Amino acid sequence: MKVVLQNLTKIFPSRNKKSGEEVVAVNDFNFEIPDGKLIGLLGPSGCGKSTTLYMISGLQKPTNGKIFFGDDDVTELPTEARGVGLVFQNYALYPHMSVKQNILFPLQNLKGKDKMTKEEMLERAVSAAKLVQIDDLMERKPSELSGGQQQRVAIARALVKMPRVLLLDEPLSNLDARLRLQTREEIRRIQKETGITTIFVTHDQEEAMSISDMIVVMKLGVVQQIGAPQDVYDNPVNLFVAKFLGTPPINVFEGRVAGEKLYIGEDAVLSVPGVADQEVYIGIRPEGFELNENGQLHCKLKNVEVMGRDVSIVSSNDASLNSIIRSIINADNKVDLSKEDITFSLKVHKVFIFNKENEERIYFEVN
Numbered sequence: 001m002k003v004v005l006q007n008l009t010k011i012f013p014s015r016n017k018k019s020g021e022e023v024v025a026v027n028d029f030n031f032e033i034p035d036g037k038l039i040g041l042l043g044p045s046g047c048g049k050s051t052t053l054y055m056i057s058g059l060q061k062p063t064n065g066k067i068f069f070g071d072d073d074v075t076e077l078p079t080e081a082r083g084v085g086l087v088f089q090n091y092a093l094y095p096h097m098s099v100k101q102n103i104l105f106p107l108q109n110l111k112g113k114d115k116m117t118k119e120e121m122l123e124r125a126v127s128a129a130k131l132v133q134i135d136d137l138m139e140r141k142p143s144e145l146s147g148g149q150q151q152r153v154a155i156a157r158a159l160v161k162m163p164r165v166l167l168l169d170e171p172l173s174n175l176d177a178r179l180r181l182q183t184r185e186e187i188r189r190i191q192k193e194t195g196i197t198t199i200f201v202t203h204d205q206e207e208a209m210s211i212s213d214m215i216v217v218m219k220l221g222v223v224q225q226i227g228a229p230q231d232v233y234d235n236p237v238n239l240f241v242a243k244f245l246g247t248p249p250i251n252v253f254e255g256r257v258a259g260e261k262l263y264i265g266e267d268a269v270l271s272v273p274g275v276a277d278q279e280v281y282i283g284i285r286p287e288g289f290e291l292n293e294n295g296q297l298h299c300k301l302k303n304v305e306v307m308g309r310d311v312s313i314v315s316s317n318d319a320s321l322n323s324i325i326r327s328i329i330n331a332d333n334k335v336d337l338s339k340e341d342i343t344f345s346l347k348v349h350k351v352f353i354f355n356k357e358n359e360e361r362i363y364f365e366v367n
């Protein structure tokens with residue numbers, strides 16, 4: 001099921017009539033979500049992710065704009081009539097009911113032509129439970145399950161009505177690191193098996209990058225960039241997106257362009273054909289550095305952290321906005337820790353420059 005968001009906007013009125021300001025939680029969101037894909041909706045806390053999801057689910061009414069499922073305009077439809085499955089961060093299972101009863105519950109409330117027989121309901125519940133691999137836990141109560149198992153029950157409950165669209169709001173936040181990894185892979189597998197168009201909300205860029213077909217990066221209610229995870233990582237449209245994606249994070253410097261050369265301090269680090277003279281921010285991915293005695297960028301060596309396959313070189317530079325610069329290089333490279341200085345050359349496609357005022361990307365030709 002394709003989902004289309006058209007000028008989707010949500011404005012919350014101010015709570016306090018005199019001094020309070022209204023909050024534009026979601027501002028003119030336009031996106032056509034392709035059928036059968038998993039979309040990661042990503043951004044810092046408060047950027048409007050949940051509000052977007054609530055509007056798609058029908059729990060909140062947009063101030064402006066429309067929502068389509070396929071060709072159906074669902075903007076005015078109540079949640080029950082939309083055919084959405086919802087999973088939230090706190091799983092909200094019914095504590096006094098068994099796993100089986102929890103999963104059956106949404107089916108027992110179906111009315112009219114959707115009403116099912118007991119046998120049909122059970123069959124559906126078992127197949128949803130199998131999908132999330134909890135079919136051997138059907139008689140247990142939620143209190144007798146681990147966090148990961150509880151979250152699977154919540155997913156089974158969302159899937160049992162065979163929703164047209166699956167909406168997941170930070171579904172892994174309450175799980176420990178290992179379970180989070182495992183459960184996110186499960187979600188990806190289930191999504192692929194069922195082919196249900198899924199929107200996955202998270203503030204965790206790594207989580208979104210690892211399981212999404214496409215990611216949407218939001219900031220203060222405004223969509224910044226939409227694309228395949230790797231494309232957005234490789235080609236951020238502004239400084240915010242560049243900083244939000246990637247671990248370790250991108251290194252940011254103050255610099256300038258003069259005579260089509262890019263300067264960090266006194267070091268001319270790259271040619272930037274076609275860019276006018278100006279002050280800029282420079283972002284360099286950790287993997288964008290190469291050890292090179294004759295390199296252009298001079299830094300102060302602080303430390304080297306060995307990580308097996310790679311080493312992480314920690315250095316500093318007066319123009320760096322962060323107190324440390326982190327560069328990741330292959331462990332075959334030997335770094336002489338007794339030296340105070342270290343010089344790098346830069347991989348041109350790992351270096352981005354941004355306008356100092358509006359922080360938008362400035363593009364230059366890469367040969």
Ligand code: ADP
Nearest residue numbers: 012023024025044045046047048049050051052
């Ligand atoms: P996210 O899920 O990305 O953390 P939300 O969608 O929950 O963000 O919130 C977006 C913005 O809208 C925030 O500034 C939040 O404080 C505000 N907001 C959310 N719900 C309400 C509400 N019911 N009333 C007023 N403001 C709200």
Ligand code: MG
Nearest residue numbers: 046049050051
């Ligand atoms: Mg939220």
